[in-house]
Amino acid sequence: MSESDFEFNLFDPEQTQHMWDKMQRMRRECPVAQPSEGFYYTARYLDTQRVFRDSRTFSCEGGFRAAGVEIPEDELFLAEMDAPLHPRLRKLLLKSFNPGMAKGAETFTQGYIEQLLDDLVAKGGGDIVGEVSARVPLAVTGHVLGIPLDDIAELSAQFFALLHTDWPAYGVKDREHPDVGKDIAGSAPELAAYFDKMINDRRSGNVKTGDLVSQMVDADIEGDKLSTERIRSLAINFLSAGLSTTNLISNLYHRLITSDDFARTLRDDAALIPVAVEESLRFEPPVLFLFRTATQETEIADTPIKPGNRLVTGIASANRDETVFDRANEFRLNASDPENLAFGAGPHLCLGNHMARMEGRVAVEEFFRHFGPGELRLAPEYEYHLMPHFLEYGPERLDVVVHAGANSR
């Protein structure tokens, strides 16, 4: 088998979302493949974990932006920062981002999902991705930040518009307006103004809350306060990072609706729900891979890596590494699995991992409180398609029909 068999277009979802067999062969035959010139894809668990953990050798700079996009220093996202800035900011944010944050947001999350599922029941069905799983992460992250639920709907339109411009170039360029803005305030003035008001209200003491924006306003790094631009950018960073949880909830809902065995197992034993969330993250990771850049010469699985080479951390492949996970290519519930790499590892380990896990678990719990066996089914004409994004993994829509007996409370 020659290496050229493992060439693929990293930016084509038709390829990256449908290469489970190729990943399996890569793990066996070519653990560090070159999908294209200058890119090195790590297919095995330990290699992928090593790239994540060794942030000195594998830099985050330039992480995920479209080529040529330059970001003002104060508007960098955490995933594109290196030391010394990254550990300083992470340190400060960890005071907020801990298991307590997820616990604190659980009541809101539960109430919000309950309301969304009630609405779905009342309508007799709909697209559960658009109606529920895509809404939950924005609302919950917004709640933690201190954004009232009433503001989220309006803000989310501006937020998605921002994500689709060159700034912050969340993988999709706005080809019709390639020159919109140079920073967040230029690209999305209304969104920037909303956050700036939030920040100023807290800075001046007009608004007293314990929310995440006020925590960032109050925080300092070695005596320096965070700038308005920094806090605003981090808020947008958290909202956009949280969006991946959409895929987690959608993947869980899809399985609950299409696998009676899976639904029955969890319905009979709620203690298995967190295990199911982990398994969903392992088997169908919401983010298929991420990028790093080598800062020095090194080797991975006997493959020489040069400074400037791009590493593609094959999360989806690593999570099915047969040498690490039993029956790795099956969806199964195994409470004693090693930690999977859905949230990365090491110094950039997803800050919101507790939040995502909580949202996934509550989404399943609320599903069972609303729907008895067989009460939620796929719409007759429904066809499964994935989100059209090269590194995401979750259904684009899930059209469902509510059958009699469902519980709108």
Add this chain to the structure above:
Amino acid sequence: MSSCTPAPTRGDSLDLEVVIDRERCIGSQNCVHHLPAMFQIDDEALAVVIPQSEASAAELDIVVRDCPTEAIQVRRSPLKGTS
């Protein structure tokens, strides 16, 4: 000021003390990866040393070098010879 979590450990032939500087730790869990019997993550998402845990000096050396923020120190225990 750093708040430290000292814990006595047994090295190859020395009594060693492992200290995590919680002001530096960023919860990368790299130490947990290497020595899960010695390190764990607490409710603040930071590393702590499991009391009474043991590791060799060679194992500790790897953990110290692999910490991205140099938050782990290993030193000779001041308790050595006193018990």
